[in-house]
Amino acid sequence: MLEVKNLHAKIGEKEILKGIDLVINDGETHAIMGPNGSGKSTLSAVLVGNPLYEVTEGEAFFNGKNLLEMKPEDRAHEGLFLSFQYPVEIPGVSMTNFMKAAINEKRKYQGLDPMNAAEFLKLQREKRKVVELDSKLANRSVNEGFSGGEKKRNEIFQMAMLEPKLSILDETDSGLDVDAMRIVAEGVNKLQTPETSCIVITHYDRLLEMIRPQFVHVLYKGRIVKTGGPELARQIQEHGYDWIKEEIGEE
Amino acid sequence: MKSEKQYIELYEQARQMIFAHAPEAMNAVRDEAFRSFASAGFPSRKVERYKYTDIAQLFAPDYGVNLNRLEIPVDPYQAFRCDVPNLSTSLFFVVNDMFYSGEKQEARYKKQEESEKRIPHANPHLPEGVIVDSMAHVFSHPSPLTTYLSEHYAKLAKTGEDAVTALNTMLAQDGLLVYVPKNVKVDRAIQVINILKALPQNAQRVVTDLMVNRRVLIILEEGAELKMLFCDHAADDRNFLATQVIEAFVGENASLDLYCLEETHYKNVRVSNVYIDQQLGSRVNHNVITLHNGTTRNKLDLTFSGEGAECQCYGCVIADKQQHVDNNTLITHKVPHCTSSELYKYVLDDKATGAFAGRVLVEHGAQQTTSQMTNQNLTATREARMYTQPMLEIYADDVKCAHGSTVGQLNEAALFYMRQRGISLAEAKLLLQNAFINEVIDKMQLEPLRDRLHYLVEKRFRGELNKCTGCKLCK
Numbered sequence: 001m002l003e004v005k006n007l008h009a010k011i012g013e014k015e016i017l018k019g020i021d022l023v024i025n026d027g028e029t030h031a032i033m034g035p036n037g038s039g040k041s042t043l044s045a046v047l048v049g050n051p052l053y054e055v056t057e058g059e060a061f062f063n064g065k066n067l068l069e070m071k072p073e074d075r076a077h078e079g080l081f082l083s084f085q086y087p088v089e090i091p092g093v094s095m096t097n098f099m100k101a102a103i104n105e106k107r108k109y110q111g112l113d114p115m116n117a118a119e120f121l122k123l124q125r126e127k128r129k130v131v132e133l134d135s136k137l138a139n140r141s142v143n144e145g146f147s148g149g150e151k152k153r154n155e156i157f158q159m160a161m162l163e164p165k166l167s168i169l170d171e172t173d174s175g176l177d178v179d180a181m182r183i184v185a186e187g188v189n190k191l192q193t194p195e196t197s198c199i200v201i202t203h204y205d206r207l208l209e210m211i212r213p214q215f216v217h218v219l220y221k222g223r224i225v226k227t228g229g230p231e232l233a234r235q236i237q238e239h240g241y242d243w244i245k246e247e248i249g250e251e
Numbered sequence: 252m253k254s255e256k257q258y259i260e261l262y263e264q265a266r267q268m269i270f271a272h273a274p275e276a277m278n279a280v281r282d283e284a285f286r287s288f289a290s291a292g293f294p295s296r297k298v299e300r301y302k303y304t305d306i307a308q309l310f311a312p313d314y315g316v317n318l319n320r321l322e323i324p325v326d327p328y329q330a331f332r333c334d335v336p337n338l339s340t341s342l343f344f345v346v347n348d349m350f351y352s353g354e355k356q357e358a359r360y361k362k363q364e365e366s367e368k369r370i371p372h373a374n375p376h377l378p379e380g381v382i383v384d385s386m387a388h389v390f391s392h393p394s395p396l397t398t399y400l401s402e403h404y405a406k407l408a409k410t411g412e413d414a415v416t417a418l419n420t421m422l423a424q425d426g427l428l429v430y431v432p433k434n435v436k437v438d439r440a441i442q443v444i445n446i447l448k449a450l451p452q453n454a455q456r457v458v459t460d461l462m463v464n465r466r467v468l469i470i471l472e473e474g475a476e477l478k479m480l481f482c483d484h485a486a487d488d489r490n491f492l493a494t495q496v497i498e499a500f501v502g503e504n505a506s507l508d509l510y511c512l513e514e515t516h517y518k519n520v521r522v523s524n525v526y527i528d529q530q531l532g533s534r535v536n537h538n539v540i541t542l543h544n545g546t547t548r549n550k551l552d553l554t555f556s557g558e559g560a561e562c563q564c565y566g567c568v569i570a571d572k573q574q575h576v577d578n579n580t581l582i583t584h585k586v587p588h589c590t591s592s593e594l595y596k597y598v599l600d601d602k603a604t605g606a607f608a609g610r611v612l613v614e615h616g617a618q619q620t621t622s623q624m625t626n627q628n629l630t631a632t633r634e635a636r637m638y639t640q641p642m643l644e645i646y647a648d649d650v651k652c653a654h655g656s657t658v659g660q661l662n663e664a665a666l667f668y669m670r671q672r673g674i675s676l677a678e679a680k681l682l683l684q685n686a687f688i689n690e691v692i693d694k695m696q697l698e699p700l701r702d703r704l705h706y707l708v709e710k711r712f713r714g715e716l717n718k719c720t721g722c723k724l725c726k
Binding site: 048049050051071072073075076077081082084087088089090091092093097098101102105106109141158162 | 662663664665667668669670671672673674675676678682683685686687689690
C-alpha cells in the first residue's frame with residue numbers, strides 16, 4: 001500500500017524529517033508514537049502533500065504510484081485520507097456542500113457521474129451513524145461552532161464518506177473524553193477492511209487498546225528509531241521515552 | 252479644465268435644444284447647475300471623496316449626448332428578459348435615459364386618462380395613486396399634485412456640492428418618477444431595467460459612443476412601502492458613460508428597499524449618486540451589487556432627518572481584469588435615536604481595483620446613535636488593489652459606533668483542508684469566495700433576488716458570466 005524510503009522534509013529552513021523508512025501493507029494498522037516535536041505530524045502532512053513542507057530527499061509510493069509527484073487532491077482521490085489534528089473551520093461552506101463537492105470530484109476522477117441528491121443524502125445519513133454525529137451539523141458550516149469532540153467525530157464521518165484506502169489519524173484522540181474516544185475508535189474499526197490500512201499517530205496507548213495496531217513505531221528527531229508490536233505502546237506508557245533514547249545512545 | 256470644456260461648450264451651444272425637450276421643473280434648476288459645474292469643474296483626486304476615482308479622466312473622451320431625444324429603435328418588451336425567477340415584479344424600462352413607453356402603453360395612458368381623470372401610470376398592477384412614470388410625462392399634466400412632486404426635484408441632490416450631480420442636472424431631460432401616497436404598500440417590487448443602447452450610425456453621426464444622464468425621483472409619503480430594483484445592462488459593446496442621480500424622500504414610518512444591480516461590460520463607465528432623506532421612524536434598505544462592469548463609482552448620501560429611523564446598506568462587488576469599483580458612502584445622523592449599519596464585501600482578481608470609503612457623521616446632539624460599518628475584502632492576486640477607508644466623525648457623547656475593515660487572501664489552511672478531501676484547488680477557491688460573498692447576499696431582503704444572486708455569483712466566479720444572463724440583447 002505505502003512505501004516510504006529515506007524521506008527527508010523541511011519547513012522553511014528547518015529540517016524535520018531526516019530519513020524515514022516505512023512500509024505499510026494492505027489491511028495493516030500502524031501506530032506512530034514519539035515525543036513532542038519529533039516529526040509525527042510533519043510525516044502525515046508530507047504524505048498528504050501539505051504545501052508548507054518541502055521534501056528534500058527520498059521517495060514515497062502509494063499503491064505503486066509516486067505520491068510526491070501528485071497534487072494533494074489527487075492523493076485524496078487515490079485513497080489517502082488525513083484526519084486533521086486541528087480540523088479547519090470554513091465559515092459559509094455548509095458540511096453538505098463540502099461533502100458533495102468532495103464525493104463528486106472523486107467520482108469525476110474515477111470517471112463516474114455525479115451522485116444524485118437522494119443517493120447522497122442517504123449515504124450521508126448512513127455514514128453519520130458510524131460516529132453518532134448529529135444530523136443538525138450537516139446544515140452548519142464546516143467545523144464552525146463544533147465542539148472539540150464533534151470536530152474529531154466529523155473527521156471520521158468524512159473518512160466514512162470517502163472510503164479511503166489508507167487513513168492517517170493525527171492525534172485524533174487528543175481533546176476527547178472517554179466516551180467520544182470510544183465512539184471514534186469504534187467508528188475507525190467499523191471502517192477497517194482487509195483492503196484498507198491505517199496509521200494512528202498518538203501519545204497514549206488508550207486509543208491503541210481500542211484500535212489495536214499490529215505495529216508500533218517510535219519517531220524521534222525525524223527518524224523511526226524503534227519498531228515493535230502493541231507491547232511497545234504499553235512500555236512507553238509506563239516508562240516514557242528515556243529508555244529508548246538511551247538504547248540509541250542518547251541522554 | 253480640459254475635461255469640463257466640452258460639456259461647458261455643449262451646454263452653451265445646445266441650451267435651447269435641451270430646454271425644448273425637457274419639462275419646466277427640470278429646466279428651472281438647469282442654469283444654476285450649469286453655473287456650479289462651470290465654476291467648480293470636475294473634482295481632482297485631491298478632493299477626499301474622489302480620491303480613488305479619477306472623474307475628470309472618465310469624462311474626458313468625446314461621447315455623444317442624445318439631446319434631441321431621438322427614439323432608440325428597440326422594443327425591450329420583445330427583446331429583453333432579465334429573469335429573476337419566482338420574483339413577480341412590475342416591470343419598467345429605461346432605454347439610455349428615456350423612460351420607455353411603447354405604443355400600447357401610450358394607448359393605455361390615454362384610456363386611463365379619459366376614464367379615470369387622474370395622472371396615468373404605466374402599469375395597471377400598481378395600487379391606486381401610485382405613480383411610476385416618465386417625469387416629463389407626469390409634469391406635462393399640471394395639477395396640485397404634479398406641482399407638489401416637482402418641488403422635490405433637485406432638492407436633495409445639491410448641484411453645488413458634486414460636479415457629477417451638477418452635470419447630470421444640467422443635461423438630464425427626463426427621468427423616472429416614483430410616487431407612493433400615504434399608507435400605500437406596494438407589495439410587488441418595481442423593477443426598472445436600465446438598458447444602454449447606442450444610436451444607429453448614419454452619415455451625420457460619427458460618434459456613437461454615448462453619454463446618458465439618468466435621473467430618478469422617489470417620493471414615499473408617510474407609512475408608504477416600496478421595493479425597487481434597478482438592473483443595469485448594456486445592449487451594445489460601444490463605450491458608454493452613464494451618470495445617474497437618484498433622490499429618495501422617505502416619509503415618516505415609510506419603508507424603502509432599494510436594489511441596484513449592475514451587469515454591464517468593460518467599456519462601461521457608471522457614476523451614480525444616490526441621495527436619501529429619512530424621516531421619523533422610517534426604514535431604508537440600500538443594496539448595491541456590482542457583478543460585472545467597467546469603471547463604476549457609486550456614491551450614497553443618506554441623512555437621518557427624523558428620529559428613530561433605521562438604515563441598512565449592503566454592498567457586494569466582484570471584479571477582475573482591469574475593472575474598477577468605488578463605493579463611497581456618507582451617512583449623516585442629524586437627530587437622535589437612529590441606527591445605521593453598513594456591510595460591503597469585495598472580491599478582486601487579476602488587476603482589478605476596488606475602493607470603499609465610508610463616513611458616518613454623527614452631528615452634535617444626535618445622541619443614542621447606533622452605527623456599525625464593516626468592509627471586508629479578498630484580493631486573489633498580488634496585482635489586485637483594494638483601498639479601504641472607514642471613517643467615523645462623532646460630535647455627540649452618547650453613541651455606540653463601530654467601524655472596521657479587512658483586506659486579506661483566501662485562507663490557506665481551509666484551501667488545503669478541502670484539497671485533502673479531494674476538492675480541486677479551483678473548486679476550493681470557488682467555494683471560499685462564494686461563502687465570502689454569500690454572507691452579504693444572505694442579508695438582502697428580497698428572497699427571490701437572493702436566490703438569483705447566489706446563482707449569478709457562482710456563475711461569475713466560474714467565469715461564465717461575461718455580461719449578463721437571461722438577457723437576449725447581450726447574447
